[in-house]
Amino acid sequence: MFHKSKKILSWLVIFLSIISLFLSSWIIIPAPNMSLLPLGVGAPEVSPWLLILNLFSFLLAFFFIYQRQLKRLACIFSLIGLLICSSVLIKIAPTETQMAQAMKLELGENYLAQIPPQVSAKMQSQPFSLVNSFRGISLEKIRHKREIIFATPAGVPLEMQVYQPPKVGKYPALVVIYGGAWRSGNPSANPEFNQYMAARGYTVFAIDYRHAPEYQFPAQLDDVRTALNFIRQHATEYEADTENMVLLGRSAGAHLAMLAAYQPDAPPIRAVVSYYGPVNLTEGYNTPPRPDPINTRAVLKAFIGGSPQELPQQYQIASPISYVNRSLPPTLLVHGSRDHLVEARFARQMYENLHRLGKTAILLEIPWAEHAFDAVFNGVSNQLALYYTERFLAWVLFNR
Incomplete structure (x- = not known):
């Protein structure tokens, strides 16, 4: 026995x-x-x-x-x-150093000194905490409003959720756009991030948009622009300072955030943050990743309505990289080097184009990270991304 x-x-x-x-x-x-x-x-x-x-x-x-x-x-x-x-x-420490250097290179050696102490005090004290990996990143109580209808294009009700700091006031507006290959998702995505940022003094608007293939581009961009107009019209109600507005998106949402911020007639946008967003749809179609788990060409065809050979102008209009030649707000690009949906080479390409023309741009690349790495809120990659994202936002919006 x-x-x-x-x-x-x-x-x-x-x-x-x-x-x-x-x-x-x-x-x-x-x-x-x-x-x-x-x-x-x-x-x-x-x-x-x-x-x-x-x-x-x-x-x-x-x-x-x-x-x-x-x-x-x-x-x-x-x-x-x-x-x-x-x-x-073993890569965490050198990646922290690389990210810190990228921030200082673009924003200045003393950029942190430009952030008010009361804002800095609320931010994460270190880029990575092993304790937080196991315990989780603490979240504070905030005010949360759901099911706010901001438009009904073609009879489709579009909702947004609003996350507000606990105290009544007037706060910078952070507009968050979810990903999902333009074909799925909803404003309830990544609630921990929205709650975290609201507790740090932002009014966070998580917005919706219509999905492909039933609604093809530019329907999604139109919906984002409609949401921005709604936010500006109802700024007082939601305690938002729309003169201090930043767009942040993930994947397809990052693509829409960049497009909306880069339009010639865009409302005042102080900055845009792209987490692993597509920037060059034509090249993305012509040279998909290997392996290609999402079937990139099928996704882009559903979104645009055809291939680049069939609709070259639409692909150009729908690519954020096409707008680099105009005056643009500061851009933060956060990407995983092992991304097999939107390869990191596109973020590098966007960064190089922005930097070459003297635009304010920062690329934070995480060597081990895949697409949607921040789905694990207390994960190794998101801790690093969150640390520098909140400093970028604070520098943009609270810079003294």
């Missing part, structure tokens, strides 16, 4: 080692399809958890498996998992 129990325990430990390695492997393996993409997105972000899991499985194998070959096999699996997880953690 004792021998049988040891055998069962050995196989359970081996199974744990295999699971630990399987989960960790998605830190380096690109997801081939959308079903597996959550593993590719999440694994790097929870690498501290996976490190502990691999270490735990290694210790169990070392001390509780008595058959030599099985012990060796389980220990090897766990050690490989430990090495993969460590590959993320």
